[in-house]
Amino acid sequence: MAEQQLVDYIKKAKDAGQADSQSRDLLYKSGWTEAEVNDAFAVLIQPQAQPAPQPEPEPVSQPESQMQPVAVQEPEIQPQQQPEPQMAQQNVIHTRRGSHLVLKLIMVLIILVVVGGAGYFVAGQYINIPWNPFLPSTQTVFGNMLANMKSVKYFHTTAGLEVDATDSNKVSQGKLVLTLAGDSDATDANNLKTSAAVNAGLTLPASALPVASVNVKIVSIGGVLYAQANSLTVPPSYSYLGLDASQITGKWLEIYQGFATGNLTPTGNIFSNVKQLSDQVVSGQDAYHYSATVSNANLQALINKITVQPAVKDYVNTLGDVNMEIWIGKKDYMLYGIKIDKAVSLGNVLQGIGIGAPGANLQAEVILNITNSDFNKPVSVQAPVGAQKIEDVMHAQKIKADLNQINSLAQSYFLVNKSYYSICSKTLINGSLKTYGSQLAFAGNDISNQGVKKLICLSGISSYCLSAQLADDSWVCIGKTGTIGSLQCNSFKMVCE
Numbered sequence: 001m002a003e004q005q006l007v008d009y010i011k012k013a014k015d016a017g018q019a020d021s022q023s024r025d026l027l028y029k030s031g032w033t034e035a036e037v038n039d040a041f042a043v044l045i046q047p048q049a050q051p052a053p054q055p056e057p058e059p060v061s062q063p064e065s066q067m068q069p070v071a072v073q074e075p076e077i078q079p080q081q082q083p084e085p086q087m088a089q090q091n092v093i094h095t096r097r098g099s100h101l102v103l104k105l106i107m108v109l110i111i112l113v114v115v116g117g118a119g120y121f122v123a124g125q126y127i128n129i130p131w132n133p134f135l136p137s138t139q140t141v142f143g144n145m146l147a148n149m150k151s152v153k154y155f156h157t158t159a160g161l162e163v164d165a166t167d168s169n170k171v172s173q174g175k176l177v178l179t180l181a182g183d184s185d186a187t188d189a190n191n192l193k194t195s196a197a198v199n200a201g202l203t204l205p206a207s208a209l210p211v212a213s214v215n216v217k218i219v220s221i222g223g224v225l226y227a228q229a230n231s232l233t234v235p236p237s238y239s240y241l242g243l244d245a246s247q248i249t250g251k252w253l254e255i256y257q258g259f260a261t262g263n264l265t266p267t268g269n270i271f272s273n274v275k276q277l278s279d280q281v282v283s284g285q286d287a288y289h290y291s292a293t294v295s296n297a298n299l300q301a302l303i304n305k306i307t308v309q310p311a312v313k314d315y316v317n318t319l320g321d322v323n324m325e326i327w328i329g330k331k332d333y334m335l336y337g338i339k340i341d342k343a344v345s346l347g348n349v350l351q352g353i354g355i356g357a358p359g360a361n362l363q364a365e366v367i368l369n370i371t372n373s374d375f376n377k378p379v380s381v382q383a384p385v386g387a388q389k390i391e392d393v394m395h396a397q398k399i400k401a402d403l404n405q406i407n408s409l410a411q412s413y414f415l416v417n418k419s420y421y422s423i424c425s426k427t428l429i430n431g432s433l434k435t436y437g438s439q440l441a442f443a444g445n446d447i448s449n450q451g452v453k454k455l456i457c458l459s460g461i462s463s464y465c466l467s468a469q470l471a472d473d474s475w476v477c478i479g480k481t482g483t484i485g486s487l488q489c490n491s492f493k494m495v496c497e
Contacts, residue, residue, distance in 0.1 A: 196217070230249070253388055253390040253393060290328070299321075345362070407480075451471045479494070
C-alpha cells in the first residue's frame with residue numbers, strides 16, 4: 001500500500017508545477033525506495049481507486065470546512081513528533097523511518113512558498129539555490145566522485161581540443177583542432193590500456209584548408225604508445241628531413257615509451273575554489289555542474305603520472321593554476337565532463353612548427369572539452385601485431401634520403417670530372433675532395449648516426465656502389481642509376497637493385 005505522506009507530497013509537488021522526474025530524484029535521495037515511490041505515483045495515476053474516501057468530506061454544511069485543506073496537515077504531523085530528536089541530526093531526509101516529520105514540514109513549505117513566494121522552491125530545483133535542503137554538499141559530491149572514479153574499470157571518452165594562436169596584436173597566426181574518441185581498460189591498475197581514433201588539422205591564416213592533417217589510431221598499453229596513421233598530410237616545409245609520408249601510412253609504429261601505466265585517478269581532492277553552477281545533462285545523465293581550480297602543484301603531480309618527459313613537465317609548470325568546469329552524475333557520482341578554457345603563452349612552441357614569425361609574442365586560447373560515458377562497459381584493447389619502432393622506420397627513411405643526397409653529389413662530380421673514381425677511398429666515402437667532399441662527408445656521417453653497422457663505398461671511372469648494413473642486418477644500397485636497392489656492394493660495377 002502506498003504511503004499517504006508520499007501521495008500527498010507528490011500531489012502537492014504536481015500542483016506546484018514540479019516535474020515528476022524531479023520529485024522522484026528528491027524522494028530517492030531522501031531514502032524512499034523505488035517501489036514505494038512507484039506505488040505512490042500509481043495512486044495518483046489511477047484515481048478510480050479513490051472513490052471510497054471521496055464521499056467522507058462531502059458534508060459541506062459549514063462554510064469553514066472549505067478552509068480545511070491547509071489545516072489538514074496538523075493532525076498528520078502531530079502523531080509523528082516522536083522521532084523529533086532525529087531532526088537535530090540534519091535538516092534533510094535520510095531514512096524512511098523517523099524522518100517523515102521532516103518530509104511533511106518540507107511539503108508544507110512547498111505549499112507556502114508556491115502560494116506566497118512565486119515558486120521560489122520550484123525554481124531552486126533548477127538553479128540550485130544554496131539553501132535547498134535536498135542538495136548534497138560539494139565535499140560529498142566530489143568525495144564520492146573521486147572514490148567512484150578510482151574503482152572504474154572501463155570507460156569511453158570523447159575529447160575536443162582547440163588551440164588558437166595570436167600575436168601581440170591579437171592577429172591569428174594559426175589554429176590547431178584535434179578530436180579524439182576512445183576506450184580505456186583499467187582492470188589492471190598497473191597496466192592502463194587505451195585505444196582511440198584521433199583527427200587533427202593545422203590551419204594557417206592564409207589557407208582555408210588545413211596545411212597539415214592526420215587521421216590516426218593510437219593504442220597505449222603498459223606504458224608503450226602505438227600509432228597507425230591512416231592519412232597524413234605534411235607539407236615539405238614542416239616535415240622531418242627525409243620523411244616520406246607514404247612509407248608510414250597504414251603501418252603500426254611504436255612511438256614512445258614512458259606514458260602512464262597506472263591508475264591516474266588522484267588519491268585526494270585536488271580541487272579548490274569549488275562553486276556550484278546550474279545543473280545540466282551530459283551524456284544523457286543529469287549532472288551537478290561546478291567550477292573549480294586545480295593548482296599547478298596538483299597539475300604537476302598528475303603530469304608526473306602521465307609522462308617522464310622533462311620538456312612536458314617544464315611547460316606545464318608555466319601554465320599556473322587551471323580553472324575548469326566539471327560535471328558529476330547525480331545518481332552515480334561519476335565524472336562525466338571537464339572543460340578548460342585558458343589563455344597561455346606559447347613562446348617558441350608553435351614557431352617550431354611554422355606558426356608565427358620568429359620573436360613574435362605568441363599567445364593562445366586553449367579550449368579542451370572531455371566527456372566520459374559507458375562506465376564499466378567492458379572493452380578489449382590489444383597491442384597491434386607487427387608494430388615497428390618509429391626510430392627504426394625514421395632511421396631507414398633518413399638513410400635513404402642521405403643515399404639520394406650522395407647520389408646527387410656523385411652525379412654532379414661525374415659531370416665535371418667524367419669519372420666516379422674519387423667518390424670513394426679505401427671502401428669509405430671520400431670527404432677529402434676539394435669539391436663536394438664536405439657534403440659527401442656530412443651525408444656519410446649522418447648515415448652512420450642512424451645506427452648502421454657497416455658502410456661500404458666502392459667506385460671506379462664508370463660506376464660506383466654504396467651500401468649500408470642496417471641494425472637488423474639487412475642492406476640498403478645505391479649506385480649511378482639512382483635506384484635504392486637491398487644489396488651489399490662487393491664491386492663498384494655492381495648494379496644496385
